[in-house]
Amino acid sequence: MLSDTKVKTLKPKDKVYRILDAERLYIEVRPTGTKVWRFKFTLNGKEGTVSFGEYPAVSLQEARRLKDEAKIKLAKGLNPSLEKKKQKLEQRVIANNTFKGIAEEYVLEQMQHKSESYVSRFKHCMETDIYKEIGNMPITEITSAHILSIMRNTVQRVKNSEKFGTGEAAANLNRRFIGLVLRYAIMTSRLDNDPTYALKNAMPTPEVEHARPLDEDEKKELRRKIDNYNGTSTVRNAGLALLYSMLRTVEIRKMEWAHVDFEKKLITLPRATRQTKQERIMKKNRTHIVPMSKQLYDLLLDQRQITADQTYVFASPQKRNCMISRTTLNRMLEYMGLLGVTAHDFRATASTSLYEKGYEEDHIELQLAHAEDNKTKASYNHAKYLEDRKKMLQDWADMVDSWKE
Numbered sequence: 001m002l003s004d005t006k007v008k009t010l011k012p013k014d015k016v017y018r019i020l021d022a023e024r025l026y027i028e029v030r031p032t033g034t035k036v037w038r039f040k041f042t043l044n045g046k047e048g049t050v051s052f053g054e055y056p057a058v059s060l061q062e063a064r065r066l067k068d069e070a071k072i073k074l075a076k077g078l079n080p081s082l083e084k085k086k087q088k089l090e091q092r093v094i095a096n097n098t099f100k101g102i103a104e105e106y107v108l109e110q111m112q113h114k115s116e117s118y119v120s121r122f123k124h125c126m127e128t129d130i131y132k133e134i135g136n137m138p139i140t141e142i143t144s145a146h147i148l149s150i151m152r153n154t155v156q157r158v159k160n161s162e163k164f165g166t167g168e169a170a171a172n173l174n175r176r177f178i179g180l181v182l183r184y185a186i187m188t189s190r191l192d193n194d195p196t197y198a199l200k201n202a203m204p205t206p207e208v209e210h211a212r213p214l215d216e217d218e219k220k221e222l223r224r225k226i227d228n229y230n231g232t233s234t235v236r237n238a239g240l241a242l243l244y245s246m247l248r249t250v251e252i253r254k255m256e257w258a259h260v261d262f263e264k265k266l267i268t269l270p271r272a273t274r275q276t277k278q279e280r281i282m283k284k285n286r287t288h289i290v291p292m293s294k295q296l297y298d299l300l301l302d303q304r305q306i307t308a309d310q311t312y313v314f315a316s317p318q319k320r321n322c323m324i325s326r327t328t329l330n331r332m333l334e335y336m337g338l339l340g341v342t343a344h345d346f347r348a349t350a351s352t353s354l355y356e357k358g359y360e361e362d363h364i365e366l367q368l369a370h371a372e373d374n375k376t377k378a379s380y381n382h383a384k385y386l387e388d389r390k391k392m393l394q395d396w397a398d399m400v401d402s403w404k405e
Contacts, residue, residue, distance in 0.1 A: 001020040001021055001022050002019060002020075002060060003060070004059065004060050004061075005025060006019075007019075007035065007055055008056075009058055009373070010027070010029050010030055010035060011029075011032045012030065012031050012032065013029070013031065014030065014031060015031065016028060016029065016030050017029055018038075021063070021064070023067060023071075024039060024040040024041065024067075025037070025038075025039050025063060025064065025067045026038055026039075026040070027055060027063075033299065034054060035054060035055040035061040036051055036053070036054050036055070036376065037051065037052035037053060037054075037055060037058055037066070038050070038051055038052070039052065039066070039067050039070050039080070041070065041071075041074055041080060043074055043077070043079055043086075044077075046084075048079065048080075048081050049081070050080040050081040050084055051084075052067070053304055067138065097138055097139055097140070097141065097190055098135065098136050098137060098138060099131075099134045099135055099136075099137055099139050099142060099181065100126075100131050100136065101189075102139055102181055102185050102190065103126055103130075103131075103135075103181045106180065106181050106184045107119065107122070107123070107185075109184075110170055110180075110184060116322070117323075117325075117326060122177055125170075125174050125177050126171060126177070127152065128156045128157075128188075129150055129157065129170075129174050130150055130151050130174060130177070130178060133146065133149060133150050133153070134146050134147075134150070134178075139181075139182070139185050139190060139191055140190070142182070142189060142195060142318075144193055144195040144196075144198045144199055146195075147175060147178055147196055147199055147201055148197060148202060148349065150171075150174055150175075150178070151172070151174060151175055151202065151203055152171070154167055154170050154171040154174050155167030155168060155170075155171050155203070157170075158170050168203050168204060171203050171219040172378055175196050175203075176196075178196055179194055179196035179197075182194045182195070182196060193220060204266060211342070211344040211345050211347060211348035212345055212348055213345070213348045213351070213352035213353070214341065214345055214349045214350040217375055218338070218340075219349070219403045220403050220404075221338065222243075222253075222333075222336075222341065222403070223400065223401070223403035223404050224337060224403075224404060225336040225338065226239050226240060226243070226336070227339070227404070229332065229335075229336060231308060231332060231335065232308055232317045233302075233303075234303065234307065234314050234315065234317055234324070235314075235317070235324065235328055235329070235332050237299055237302065237303045237306075237314065238252055238253075238314040238324060238328070239301055239329055239333075239343075240295075240330055241296060241299055241300070241303075241313075241314070242329060242343060242346055243346050244289050244293055244295050244299070244393070244396070244397045244400060245266055245267070245296055245303035245393070246290075246294040246346075246347055246350045246351075246367050246368055246396070247269075247290065247347075247369075248344075248347070248369075249326070249329055249343045249344065250326070251288075252314060252329075253312075253314065253323045253324055253326065253328075254269075254312070254323060255267065255269065255312065255313045255314065256311075256312055256313065257304070257308065257310075257311070257313055258311075259313075260300060260313065262297070262300070264302070265291065265292040265297055266289055266290065266291055266292065267289070267290040267292065268287060268288075268289050269287065269288045269289075269290070273385060281322075282301035288369045289386065290367075290393070291386065291390035291393050292393075293393045293394040293396070293397035293398075294394065294397070295397040295398075295400075296393075296397060300313065306327070312324075329343040330342055330343055339373055347368060350396055351364055351368060353396070353399060354392065354396060357395075357399075359392055359395075360385075360388065362384075362385060363385050363388050363389050363392050364392070365384060366384060367387065367389050367392065367393065
């Protein structure tokens, strides 16, 4: 019989050789120096072998225990080698049926047509809050209690980070993303029910703070601080473009150089660039034209020196050919100390100011690109009142600059 000392001192040779322990258990020594435990057996008149792993990861004592287990299987008429393969397969199935395994499969199979920012947001939520709690759990073992724990921990994380919000919205987003994965598991016959349903009202979402027009002091402070912003030129220019153009944040982020016509001094945004959630639901299929004021024209010329070789006008300073993130402009306002101001307030400010100055409602609403319910009008409205809107946007840009005085 072998001893641990003897196994340890076995040296490799030019060819594979084997040293018997007892009851057909032996160690195989390869020319590379690798030592593998093997057990030779006979079942139904046929011989076979099964490997128990490498020494020293599998000790002599462990190899003898595995040999005894194999003998028990043989007594029951089971092939130890086939049983080992079956066990490995079962372990692989279990590993693939963890929440993380199914979530990663969901990304590949179900999110091909989602935007890059949406997929990135999904992955960020998974990595930040979800995987560390349930990532390695078999999906069938996940309960409402596990998900509620994730939601509560998310709220606490957001509160501790001293960022915007109290965390309820982030917690509810995590619940929705978990639900997507669980329902995909149901669809692929790996789960019977979705425990996120029980938590639909577990955490109230904070009331949405609607956009508001800035007061006179806020206008002056904003205009002064945006000029003195010491972050990247691209982010500052994006903020000013948002202010001058009356566009939505998503439209500024997705604006491409292909949309900008310097000769005609027009920005033409296709539906895919400017579509909002409501418009997707309502099947609004419109192009939006933005006449450039002198200020916006000069700003875009300046920006062209920075990102002309990239797809997006206001490309991410950190990642080439990617748009700035959806939080960038609000983070800029936060950095400048304008904690009560959001980027969405710019449009409300423009709308209120222009109404107060007596501009036509049709001109303002069309420039804000508010949804047109009349489908016939919607088909040609993108070019309507273009000259009037050009003058209005120039007047608006002059108003914005007058805040500096």
